[in-house]
Amino acid sequence: MLENVGDARVSEAKSEIQFASKCAGSVLSWSIADGVIELALHREPCNELGSVSLDELEKFAAALERMQAEAHALIIYSEMKPGFCAGADLRELYQRSQGMEKAEAAKGVRDFLEQIHRVLNQIDAAPLTTIAAVHGVTFGGGFELALACDLIIADKMARFCFPELRLGLIPGFGGIPRLKRDLGNAVVRDLLLTGRSINATKAQQIGLVSQVVGEGEALRAARATAVQVGKFDRATAAAAKKFIKPIPQDELRREIDIFCELFGRPAVQAGLRRFVESTDAQPYLP
Amino acid sequence: MKTAEQTLDEILSLAAAHFKVPREKLRPDDDFFKTLGIDSLQTLDLLTKLENHFRVELPDYELQGVSDFRTLAGKIQARL
Numbered sequence: 603m604l605e606n607v608g609d610a611r612v613s614e615a616k617s618e619i620q621f622a623s624k625c626a627g628s629v630l631s632w633s634i635a636d637g638v639i640e641l642a643l644h645r646e647p648c649n650e651l652g653s654v655s656l657d658e659l660e661k662f663a664a665a666l667e668r669m670q671a672e673a674h675a676l677i678i679y680s681e682m683k684p685g686f687c688a689g690a691d692l693r694e695l696y697q698r699s700q701g702m703e704k705a706e707a708a709k710g711v712r713d714f715l716e717q718i719h720r721v722l723n724q725i726d727a728a729p730l731t732t733i734a735a736v737h738g739v740t741f742g743g744g745f746e747l748a749l750a751c752d753l754i755i756a757d758k759m760a761r762f763c764f765p766e767l768r769l770g771l772i773p774g775f776g777g778i779p780r781l782k783r784d785l786g787n788a789v790v791r792d793l794l795l796t797g798r799s800i801n802a803t804k805a806q807q808i809g810l811v812s813q814v815v816g817e818g819e820a821l822r823a824a825r826a827t828a829v830q831v832g833k834f835d836r837a838t839a840a841a842a843k844k845f846i847k848p849i850p851q852d853e854l855r856r857e858i859d860i861f862c863e864l865f866g867r868p869a870v871q872a873g874l875r876r877f878v879e880s881t882d883a884q885p886y887l888p
Numbered sequence: 889m890k891t892a893e894q895t896l897d898e899i900l901s902l903a904a905a906h907f908k909v910p911r912e913k914l915r916p917d918d919d920f921f922k923t924l925g926i927d928s929l930q931t932l933d934l935l936t937k938l939e940n941h942f943r944v945e946l947p948d949y950e951l952q953g954v955s956d957f958r959t960l961a962g963k964i965q966a967r968l
Contacts, residue, residue, distance in 0.1 A: 648929065684929040739929060759936050763948075798947040801936050 625665065627658040632665065637674045638828045639666070639730075644681040651743045651775075652691030653698075656717055663721045670730055674836050675828035678725075678751060679735040679821050686734070686760070689742025692769070696874040704866060711865050715774050715858045718743075722750040722776050727849055729840035731831040735824035736760045737817070741799070746775035749784065752843065755813045755827065756802035757820040762810065763799035769873035774861040779853035785809055890968060896961035899938065903957070906937050916958040938964060 624633045629645035641662060643649040651659075666676070680686045699707040725732055725747075734748035737757040745762050748754050766773050772794070781790050789808055793800070805811040815823045831839065864870060890898075896916055904911040907924045914923060926934065938960075939946055944967040954960050 688929075739932060758940060759933060761932055761936055796947065796949065798949060799932065799935075800945070801939050803940065804945060 625661070627661065629655050630658050630662065632662055634669050634673055637672065637832050638825070639669055639673045639676040641676065641678045642681050643679070643687060646682065648682055648684040648688035648739050649680055649686070649744065650688050650691035650694075651718070651747075652694040653714070655691070656714065656721070659721045660717065663724050666724065666728060670728055673730050674832045674834075674839070675730055676725070676728060676732045676751075677735055677821070677824045677828055678732070678747065679824065680737065683738070685738025685744070686736035686740040687744025687747055688739050689744050689746075689765075690774070692874055693878050696871075696878045699871070699874075708862055708866055712858065712862050715861060718775050719854060719858065722747065723849055723854070726750040726776075726780070726847070727844075729843070730836070731828070731839060731843070733824045733827055735820040737820050741765060742773060742777075743775045746773055746777035746780070749777055749780040752847065753812045753827065754805075754810060755815065755820050755824045756805060756811045757815055757817050758802050759817050760802040760805070760811075760820075761799045762793070762802075762805050763797070764793050765797050765799075767794065767797050769877065770867060770869040771864050771873075772857065772861055774857065776854050776857065778857055779850035781810075782853070783848070783850050890965070892961060892965050895942070895965050895968070896958060898941065899957055899961050899964070902937055902941055903934060906934065914957065916961075917956050919955045920957055920960070921955055942968065944968060 625631060629649070630641060630643050632639060632641045634640075645655060649655070670676075695711075698710060702710065731753070732751040733753045733755060734751040735755050736748055737760050740748055740756075740760055741763045742765055745764060748762075764773050764777060772778065778790055778794065781793070785808060789810075792798075800808075802811055802814045806814045813823055813827075900914045900916070901911055903909070903920065903924060904914055907926065907930070909924060914920075920926070920934075921931070924930075924934075935946060935948070935951065938944075942964055944964060946963060946967065950963055951960070954963060
């Protein structure tokens with residue numbers, strides 16, 4: 603009888619590991635095999651990050667806590683053809699803010715930012731090597747998600763952009779502090795103040811991207827890199843990462859404050875409305 | 889140094905191959921949004937293809953309002 607109880611507990615524990623180790627959500631899925639966690643984004647059309655994405659990212663973050671003990675690498679990639687991620691779901695952001703009092707809308711935005719920052723900070727500081735395997739559109743919040751990773755491997759059709767200024771906003775998911783940490787202020791100013799997009803080759807030239815590969819090859823290259831980093835002692839790799847990749851906490855906090863201050867302005871609502879109602883053939887172009 | 893005509897011809901060939909449209913259906917003054925039937929995300933693909941092929945940087949803001957192949961070729965030619 604005792605053995606049966608024990609079996610039941612073992613079975614329960616196994617089931618929990620199973621739940622944590624593999625999960626298929628509606629907009630993202632993850633799995634772990636051979637010490638490599640893979641997080642796949644698959645929301646139509648280009649992985650726009652809204653409340654459902656955030657909810658599932660938080661579930662992934664909780665699972666990551668448990669999985670990272672048995673993993674040495676995390677790969678984040680997109681299964682959507684247009685690209686890695688087009689950023690925040692601006693339609694949802696606009697629609698949710700409609701019909702709300704200004705203070706209520708501001709609180710909603712701040713809560714959303716606090717939550718996404720927690721997830722991205724966790725990915726940023728995870729004690730394993732994190733790799734963003736990107737292709738196509740890697741814009742706004744998608745760019746910021748990639749920036750939370752240790753390495754960016756891009757296929758040659760990838761494009762990176764911070765288009766937020768056209769909406770009267772700044773990037774809100776930690777992009778400015780992380781880009782500044784990794785590359786320096788001049789690059790941040792160029793991308794932020796012009797809103798222009800750059801291709802993978804340029805991104806590699808400025809040190810943002812570690813490898814540029816052929817079309818459709820980013821995931822394969824990321825997997826090969828994950829195998830390579832798995833050859834090293836995990837504790838040493840984690841210590842090295844902790845030493846060279848500090849989380850810019852103060853600037854991240856300040857970014858949330860500035861974003862929320864800006865969000866309350868009528869110009870932002872007008873900018874969001876223009877985007878949502880746009881029939882422009884190039885709404886993604888700043 | 890490529891001539892403007894060469895640049896234009898290469899753009900038409902690239903666009904035809906990438907979007908699987910017969911080359912002979914594309915003309916220099918066509919509105920490429922309509923002729924190719926492409927949306928904004930596909931336009932970014934075209935931009936990346938062109939940058940990679942010609943080894944130039946084309947800031948998106950310089951292409952605002954550009955919708956025909958000939959004007960596009962002029963923008964690229966200016967950066968060669």
